Amino acid sequence: MSALTLTNIQKSFGGNQILKSVSLDAQPGEFIALVGPSGCGKSTLLRILAGLESADSGEIVIDGRNVSRVQAADRNVAMVFQSYALYPHLTAAQNIAVPLVMRRLTRAQRIPFVAPLMPGQRKAVAAIHRDVREMATSLKIDHLLDRKPGQMSGGQRQRVALARAMVRRPAVFLMDEPLSNLDANLRVHARGEIVEMHRRASVPTVYVTHDQAEALSMADRVAVMIGGSLLQLAPPQVIYDNPQHVEVAKFVGQPRINLIASRVEAKGAIALGAERCVLLDRALPVDTPVTLGIRPEFVRVLRSGASGLPARVERVEFLGSEIIAYCRLDAIGETMIAKVTPAEGAGLAAGTAVRLSTAAEHIFVFGADGARLAAAPLVENPVREAAHG
Ligand SMILES: Nc1ncnc2c1ncn2[C@@H]1O[C@H](COP(=O)(O)OP(=O)(O)OP(=O)(O)O)[C@@H](O)[C@H]1O
Known part of the structure; x- marks a missing residue:
């Protein structure tokens, strides 16, 4: 009781x-x-x-x-x-x-x-x-x-x-x-x-x-x-x-979770930038707006290669055991926050051109009413491969 x-x-x-x-x-x-x-x-x-x-x-x-x-x-x-x-x-x-x-x-x-x-x-x-x-x-x-x-x-x-x-x-x-x-x-x-x-x-x-x-x-x-x-x-x-x-995702977590607007594509696929990354477990009409949530610790900052979303570092905060990099995505102009180790963040400075990637299993999908939508990583996903590569 x-x-x-x-x-x-x-x-x-x-x-x-x-x-x-x-x-x-x-x-x-x-x-x-x-x-x-x-x-x-x-x-x-x-x-x-x-x-x-x-x-x-x-x-x-x-x-x-x-x-x-x-x-x-x-x-x-x-x-x-x-x-x-x-x-x-x-x-x-x-x-x-x-x-x-x-x-x-x-x-x-x-x-x-x-x-x-x-x-x-x-x-x-x-x-x-x-x-x-x-x-x-x-x-x-x-x-x-x-x-x-x-x-x-x-x-x-x-x-x-x-x-x-x-x-x-x-x-x-x-x-x-x-x-x-x-x-x-x-x-x-x-x-x-x-x-x-x-x-x-x-x-x-x-x-x-x-x-x-x-x-x-x-x-x-x-x-x-x-x-x-x-x-x-x-x-x-x-x-x-x-x-x-x-x-709830916004209220907990420091720095705040990244929220990126996206839309449902054919067969329930959803893209982060140009790269399709997750698949909804139920069909929603094509073009339905959704929001992708990615915690800053799951954003990887890549200096080279062709995968990931092109971005430019706007500001870097050194916090001792970690580095917070605020990066502006070239394609959509939104800021994405990455929390990386000092080793990963070494040499990052305002103006550095980078590519951002994340493992698709770390992407939350929220519907227009804010409720979480069940989704699974898309196999053959370049974003995912980059994160693990
Ligand atoms: N006696 C009252 N008469 C009219 N409005 C009230 C009364 N008590 C609270 N409210 C309103 O109800 C809402 C919720 O207030 P409440 O104090 O429960 O919020 P809270 O989440 O505890 O906020 P805080 O963290 O600022 O203390 C507020 O908009 C407040 O203005």
Whole structure:
């Protein structure tokens, strides 16, 4: 049984459909990264999951219980926000204790001065202190417990916010860009910490980010959302190696995937430039527009020979372990990006005449609606031969 299931969630704001029938599931202990460009509806989906916003239609089931109409406080869902939302006047220990105090103490047990006189209050407070300390130890923030948020760094505040979310052992963890306020180095470090923390807590997590590197490096599965639709939900490597939509292919990968316009030819053949390279597995009318996608690491830059697409290097970026060459195709004037090793790229400079080739099995074909079309490499393909030759 899934720990969390969202089915056909729809949401509009003032006539604008923001979520278009989104369905998603998380298995027990699974880490799902929800990625997509700004404004695609990630935070709205998370807020609906948390119960902070209501869906127009659709169903949310957590641990087998339909919580679609259940109040946020009763969903047993913990959320960590971008801003951390710590109380500035409380210490880290008091901040972490807040959800336990709200759950375990009655209203009377919380009244200052009177509370200690209430039956059971001392025992409950002692248990809360113990749980806060245990959580702080496991996240290695014991030394921060007496500090207020103003006396902590961004990374430390973020850990306190995580501790506060984890301390009540929620059924589901929701995180909305929790690292976006940290500087680049700290972000990479904090990624590892969150993954480690998640592994220990083993609570299903939905983690919203617009950073593809964060999503690919942290998640068990990545959900790519574009324009209010979930286009693909799959493990990071499948998302990268086998994108089912052109927008998914564009969103993951650095530098960005090359996209070249083409058209269906007779018998479903498709050409890259003048060279026919792949064959669709179903017949589409001749001249139907398609888009070919080729990842930069599969573009080979040839200095001699007659095969491959003639191009001219426009710009070269040296990145240490790799070289990025931006090449303009002579025939169609579009730029193709190649990622090559320093050895392969040695001597490349703006103006160098080259030929670009790729192995046909690395070419994705997308239809006019953006969906991936099944295709196979054409045998007797000069582009392919050049790539292997
Ligand atoms: N309460 C609201 N009223 C009207 N429009 C809203 C409301 N909340 C969100 N929107 C709109 O819904 C769309 C999706 O917003 P959302 O915050 O979910 O996007 P997002 O993918 O999380 O973006 P970001 O990465 O920038 O945070 C945006 O166009 C936003 O302006």
